[in-house]
Amino acid sequence: MAALQQSPVAFHPKSPPAARIRAKSLYQIPLRSSFSGNIRHLRLAGKSGLKLRPARHGGAAGSKMMDSASSSYASALADVAKSNGTLDATSADLEKVEKIFSEPQIFDFFVNPIIAVEKKREVIDDIASSSKLQPHVANFLNILIDMRRIDLINEIVKEFEIFYNKMTDTEMAVVSSVVKLDSQHLAQIAQGVQKLTGAKNVRIKTVINPSLVAGFTIRYGSSGSKLIDMSVKKQLDEIATQLDFSDIVGSLAT
Structure with a gap:
């Protein structure tokens, strides 16, 4: 089951391409x-x-x-x-x-x-x-x-x-991967999404999804309507379809 990996990170083109992680802290407020x-x-x-x-x-x-x-x-x-x-x-x-x-x-x-x-x-x-x-x-x-x-x-x-x-001309992208991606990779993904969308800012949410085997996917656009699938699971599914191994794959999954 996919699990939330961390809080959203923000990419702003005028600042260094680094992920910004928001953490909890303890303070008293009125x-x-x-x-x-x-x-x-x-x-x-x-x-x-x-x-x-x-x-x-x-x-x-x-x-x-x-x-x-x-x-x-x-x-x-x-x-x-x-x-x-x-x-x-x-x-x-x-x-x-x-x-x-x-x-x-x-x-x-x-x-x-x-x-x-x-x-x-x-x-x-x-x-x-x-x-x-x-x-x-x-x-x-x-x-x-x-x-x-x-x-x-x-x-x-x-x-x-x-x-x-x-309000901030921000594009939200959800990145799913098998393991936690480092800030440099997330910044590269943010830059790529910005080029595709032309948005002023890009915010990334990361999700851990072991079913992808390896690689990652990126969902963006209205309600996540657009998908970039760079996962090994997609490649394996395509190979299975081309070779008609669907029955074998199905039997192994049960």
Whole structure:
């Protein structure tokens, strides 16, 4: 089974072609700061500006609004990050959040309606402290808890990545390999993807996939629609097809 190898690395043509690895660190930060900015489909409410409320629509429009809730929340956060100049830092924070909430026990804790909101806020405080989340990101998580929409966090992270890439003219490429690739190889791949796409920046996510046998694959484009397959598995499949060894390969696989 494929497994995430590391956090995304970023390639910027004006800087040296080196991979940038974002690591966790332990710091204490203040929480409950104001969350504001240009909010599309959302509006701020409450004296402290801490409440995000989806704009009300009726009938089919209301249903559509709920379906696009993840995109709306992600757009709101992206607007705030852009307005205060923290797009890169916010993207890095959400990578940490995504990893944390990928743990089933943590996700189940936050979506459990029986657990008190206050208790969930305490855990967010701990997460914010141990992961060095920016105040507006920690506050955003508390907003989702208050709105009982924390279950959307994984979808929101994916939607934020889309907004981030559009705002920064960044192409996302997913590189799958059998072993961990070094930063020099990742930088070369990033340069290649940049030439193919003409994007200003290229971000790479790496994935370990033992089934490739050797070599690597690169997925990029809208929703990973484009594929460059440099794996030994592809070569073996092509040889098996040409020599009609499919029955033998199938029997060995079972």
